[in-house]
């Protein structure tokens with residue numbers, strides 16, 4: 001009912017309709033061809049969580065483990081910006097102010113990425129940074145079935161520090177983090193430490209920060225998250241698809257626990273022993 005009301009209040013523009021048709025076409029072979037995980041679940045998964053929580057880190061690790069693409073809409077936006085294409089000036093202003101790009105643009109970037117992947121034989125996906133509004137979640141629901149939504153959570157007082165510590169290698173594009181986080185336990189919350197994620201020697205001199213990872217812009221992105229993206233958690237909760245996951249610390253503590261929560265810990269062990 002709420003969704004119908006929303007659509008009545010916000011009619012879909014012709015350009016959004018055509019972006020949705022593109023998206024529908026690019027997922028038309030899913031989920032029939034979707035990759036199943038070792039537990040037989042289709043992998044059309046979504047990662048939710050505030051900026052800096054680690055969606056990219058964990059989604060990309062799972063993508064390597066399960067053999068499905070990790071598609072981060074933030075990366076698609078940054079690629080479009082770097083390409084100096086027709087949209088780049090418009091996008092730069094929006095992203096550097098911490099605001100959301102329009103649904104039309106995001107859906108058309110996502111469709112193109114899915115289509116390109118499909119032509120290379122990719123199937124299934126782990127989405128990171130999409131959907132970010134209720135409208136985007138409704139559109140995704142119109143075109144395909146999402147199997148699982150992982151909502152990563154981390155105590156708020158470390159998020160800003162984590163965003164400010166993010167670095168990208170300007171050559172290989174890998175993500176690192178120079179922040180060393182040590183917070184004391186207080187009023188029932190345990191202490192938390194997160195070691196920096198440092199680059200290998202060949203990347204060390206090529207690290208850059210994202211233009212939108214300044215203190216003011218991160219604070220605005222957090223505000224936008226609570227206003228526009230947090231309701232998406234409720235959307236999937238009501239569909240019974242949401243798995244909440246409280247990150248207990250850095251990668252060494254969190255990764256095994258996440259695998260356990262996803263029931264994938266035995267798969268990781270088998271794979272590691274096969275490689276060893």
Ligand SMILES: Nc1ncnc2c1ncn2[C@@H]1O[C@H](COP(=O)(O)OP(=O)(O)O)[C@@H](O)[C@H]1O
Nearest residue numbers: 051052073074077095099100101106129130132
């Ligand atoms: N689904 C989306 N809808 C609208 N804008 C988006 C979306 N995904 C990414 N963006 C734009 O790209 C920027 C960077 O996104 P991302 O890398 O996911 O950042 P974060 O670290 O905040 O999770 C966002 O602040 C926003 O401007």
